Amino acid sequence: MTRIKICGVSTPDIVETCRDLRVDHIGFVFAAKSSRAVTPAQAAALAAQAGALSTVGLFVDPRDEEIEAALPAISVIQLHGAEAPARCAEIGARFSRPVWKAIGVGSPADLSGSGAYAQAADLVLYDAKPAPGGPQGGLGVRFDWSLLKDRPPVRDWGLAGGLTPENVGRAIAATRAPLVDISSGVEDAPGQKDKAKIAAFVDRVRRS
Numbered sequence: 001m002t003r004i005k006i007c008g009v010s011t012p013d014i015v016e017t018c019r020d021l022r023v024d025h026i027g028f029v030f031a032a033k034s035s036r037a038v039t040p041a042q043a044a045a046l047a048a049q050a051g052a053l054s055t056v057g058l059f060v061d062p063r064d065e066e067i068e069a070a071l072p073a074i075s076v077i078q079l080h081g082a083e084a085p086a087r088c089a090e091i092g093a094r095f096s097r098p099v100w101k102a103i104g105v106g107s108p109a110d111l112s113g114s115g116a117y118a119q120a121a122d123l124v125l126y127d128a129k130p131a132p133g134g135p136q137g138g139l140g141v142r143f144d145w146s147l148l149k150d151r152p153p154v155r156d157w158g159l160a161g162g163l164t165p166e167n168v169g170r171a172i173a174a175t176r177a178p179l180v181d182i183s184s185g186v187e188d189a190p191g192q193k194d195k196a197k198i199a200a201f202v203d204r205v206r207r208s
């Protein structure tokens with residue numbers, strides 16, 4: 001069954017929704033400039049409410065201190081910056097958490113480059129390619145899923161970028177992604193998750 005991650009969760013009611021729907025992972029964004037950002041203290045409160053849900057902390061080129069502060073709230077570390085494979089491996093070893101590396105996909109070269117993370121990352125998340133200097137994720141932008149046919153071998157992988165309840169069935173059929181990750185597509189406005197959209201997304205994934 002395709003695993004589901006709902007990203008950019010920042011309020012208790014949405015944690016509750018994700019629990020009720022038994023999604024696999026929820027994501028907490030620790031990128032300060034994001035409309036979805038939470039503090040380590042907020043994340044800890046949300047994580048306490050999350051029960052058995054896996055909690056994924058998102059960072060962009062983090063200093064060790066930033067990860068350290070968030071660590072009690074997260075079971076997985078997801079990296080959205082320019083972290084090299086060696087830095088991913090170092091973070092995984094230092095903090096004893098699985099590391100997921102987001103790779104922006106805009107061309108076949110991005111796909112082949114992701115093979116460098118085969119040992120360093122527990123999961124590679126293929127996402128839309130961010131513009132230089134702009135937000136590094138949660139863009140609501142799709143990339144060409146057909147590029148994934150040339151995916152190099154990695155331990156595990158997921159699909160993100162512009163997914164919606166309406167297109168996720170096609171995305172899974174086209175890519176056979178073992179995990180799908182969504183943020184903007186289940187929001188009414190940046191940072192405002194919509195419970196009905198989350199439920200519709202989960203339903204479409206489970207029917208795929």
Ligand SMILES: O=C(O)c1ccccc1NCC(=O)[C@H](O)[C@H](O)COP(=O)(O)O
Pocket residue numbers: 007008027029031034035036058059060080127135136137138139140141160161162163181182183184185
């Ligand atoms: O969500 C953010 O604001 C964010 C900021 C900095 C780095 C990563 C960020 N989000 C990543 C994700 O939450 C998403 O799951 C992924 O990029 C897909 O987003 P979307 O296209 O909006 O579904």
